[in-house]
Amino acid sequence: MSTGAYSDLDRPPLHAAALRRALVVPGGLWTDLRVVEETGSTNADVTAAAREGAPEGLVIVAERQTAGRGRLGRQWQSPARAGIAVSVLLRPAVPVGRLGWLPLLAGVALTESVRRVARVDAYLKWPNDLLLHGDRKTAGILAEAVGDGAVVVGIGLNTTLREPELPRPDATSLALGGAESTDRDPLLRALLRAMAEWYSRFTDHDGDPEASGLREAYVFHCGTIGRRIRAELPGGGALEGLATGVDGDGRLQVSDRFGTVHAIAAGDVVHARLDTTG
Numbered sequence: 001m002s003t004g005a006y007s008d009l010d011r012p013p014l015h016a017a018a019l020r021r022a023l024v025v026p027g028g029l030w031t032d033l034r035v036v037e038e039t040g041s042t043n044a045d046v047t048a049a050a051r052e053g054a055p056e057g058l059v060i061v062a063e064r065q066t067a068g069r070g071r072l073g074r075q076w077q078s079p080a081r082a083g084i085a086v087s088v089l090l091r092p093a094v095p096v097g098r099l100g101w102l103p104l105l106a107g108v109a110l111t112e113s114v115r116r117v118a119r120v121d122a123y124l125k126w127p128n129d130l131l132l133h134g135d136r137k138t139a140g141i142l143a144e145a146v147g148d149g150a151v152v153v154g155i156g157l158n159t160t161l162r163e164p165e166l167p168r169p170d171a172t173s174l175a176l177g178g179a180e181s182t183d184r185d186p187l188l189r190a191l192l193r194a195m196a197e198w199y200s201r202f203t204d205h206d207g208d209p210e211a212s213g214l215r216e217a218y219v220f221h222c223g224t225i226g227r228r229i230r231a232e233l234p235g236g237g238a239l240e241g242l243a244t245g246v247d248g249d250g251r252l253q254v255s256d257r258f259g260t261v262h263a264i265a266a267g268d269v270v271h272a273r274l275d276t277t278g
Contacts, residue, residue: 011081015185016033020033022189023059023189023192029057030059031056032057033061036061037062038062038063038064039065039066041067041087041154042060042085042086044067045087046058046089047144050147051146054089055089055091056089058088059087060086061085061086063081064085079165081160082165083158083160083173083184084156084157085156086155086191087154088195089151090102090152090199091150094206095206098208100249101202101214103128103141104214105199106128106141106195107124107130108194108198108218109194109195110157113190116190118187119180120178125137125222126269127250127252128141133177134172135170136172138158138173138174141153141155141156158174159174160174161176162176198212198217202214215250218246219245219246225246227271228240228242228243228271228272229270231252231254231268232269233266234266234267239264242255243269249263250265251263252264252267
């Protein structure tokens with residue numbers, strides 16, 4: 001049996017030259033785009049390049065990751081060509097306190113792209129997991145600061161994973177979620193173009209999430225807001241309550257049972273089950 005790139009017709013390979021022609025254009029954000037057959041982690045690869053002085057706009061896409069990392073140290077990997085594993089290098093000239101909006105910016109761009117290309121009702125779980133119907137996760141985002149001012153943003157999106165290939169019971173893929181298209185080429189193009197557009201707005205407004213429209217867009221796409229949640233907090237402890245919004249620093253606002261509003265900067269959020277009996 002063939003094990004080449006075209007052995008699974010539902011999972012064709014990406015074509016680096018065509019992607020570069022479409023995305024690496026004069027005056028654009030993306031300056032170099034590489035597609036690698038296999039790597040441990042695209043975030044690790046872009047981080048290494050950043051430390052060697054690579055300019056802003058480097059994009060590395062892997063057909064297969066063997067040691068991808070998600071938030072809170074979780075592993076993120078999938079069979080070859082069954083998803084998009086991409087990391088980008090950004091060097092934003094904005095106040096350091098606003099860098100925390102970059103993974104949320106990536107979440108907005110990803111949601112818009114999946115909705116537009118895959119035609120599926122995707123939404124965000126704070127801070128930046130992409131969910132489909134039933135709160136099943138189909139993508140995650142990890143942003144890491146590197147050196148002085150550089151940020152590496154990695155995105156892992158499940159496109160054609162089948163049920164036996166899912167890494168955990170609450171995961172899914174675009175194919176399993178009923179997407180009209182799971183073609184990684186237009187998905188990747190749409191994602192990188194949306195990221196570039198939002199990044200331009202963000203940096204043009206000195207990283208201001210209000211003036212750039214980023215906070216408004218994030219709130220629109222965030223399915224956590226209006227839900228009862230439980231947040232496992234760093235260092236132990238938990239908070240339960242109603243998620244009421246996202247503040248100007250990207251923190252989740254949660255009203256506890258006494259009506260006190262807390263702002264969460266980091267934590268593992270679990271949505272309460274929706275009541276579908278009414």
